[in-house]
Amino acid sequence: MSNVVGYARVSTTDQNPELQLDALNKAGAYRIFTDHGVSGAKTERPELDKMLDHLRKGDTLLVWRLDRLGRNMAHLVSLVAELKDRGITFRSIMEGIDTSTINGELVFNIFASLASFERDLIRERTSAGLASARARGRLGGRPKKHDAKKIALIKRLHAAGDMTPKEIADAAQVSVSSMYRLLKMETDA
Known part of the structure; x- marks a missing residue:
């Protein structure tokens, strides 16, 4: 029933x-x-x-x-x-x-x-918008949260070797995990 x-x-x-x-x-x-x-x-x-x-x-x-x-x-x-x-x-x-x-x-x-069509249309518009922005010299996505000065400060403090990771992160006003990520980005670049 x-x-x-x-x-x-x-x-x-x-x-x-x-x-x-x-x-x-x-x-x-x-x-x-x-x-x-x-x-x-x-x-x-x-x-x-x-x-x-x-x-x-x-x-x-x-x-x-x-x-x-x-x-x-x-x-x-x-x-x-x-x-x-x-x-x-x-x-x-x-x-x-x-x-x-x-x-x-x-x-x-x-x-x-219609839902599938709508998803494909959104995907197509997003790709076209990003390509257009790149053609004008702009990058898509979020703006960078940490600038080159902050990365340089973290690198300098880390290289000095007299501060703990937590102290370096606090001085740069980032989390410890962000500090390690930013160190890696700087060394990979």
């Missing part, structure tokens, strides 16, 4: 999940797991994890809207594929998705294709 298990989520503790809970109850959820104050961008959420453990083959996971399950389409696609592998169907009330039907499966596969 198939059980319909609901999942609701609100991003902040002052938000109220009642709208979602009412819709999930009306759509037949016999049990609802609710995360309060948890971003949809996080893949690990306490109630989501409990619900995933609770679901069994033949069950249906029901959400009010796709963004309640997750904001990241890649994570949503992965989660629904995992459910399918476990023999669990997925339904989203607002989007009208029901993976127990051929039409619902088609709609979700279109979403999956």
Whole structure:
């Protein structure tokens, strides 16, 4: 026998999940797991994890809207594929998705294709932007945190040999591990 298990989520503790809970109850959820104050961008959420453990083959996971399950389409696609592998169907009330039907499966596969397309587009734009910046003489990535003066100070203090690694790191206002990394960078350069 198939059980319909609901999942609701609100991003902040002052938000109220009642709208979602009412819709999930009306759509037949016999049990609802609710995360309060948890971003949809996080893949690990306490109630989501409990619900995933609770679901069994033949069950249906029901959400009010796709963004309640997750904001990241890649994570949503992965989660629904995992459910399918476990023999669990997925339904989203607002989007009208029901993976127990051929039409619902088609709609979700279109979403999956769009997610893949979006990831490829972002990757392509990032590469083009970095290439453009390099062509103008700029390097991509974060600016360097430690300048040449700091590296030279660390190297000089280390070479003197009269300070402990902790004392050198403190003098340069870096951690001991950063001091060793910066020493290595200087000697490799």
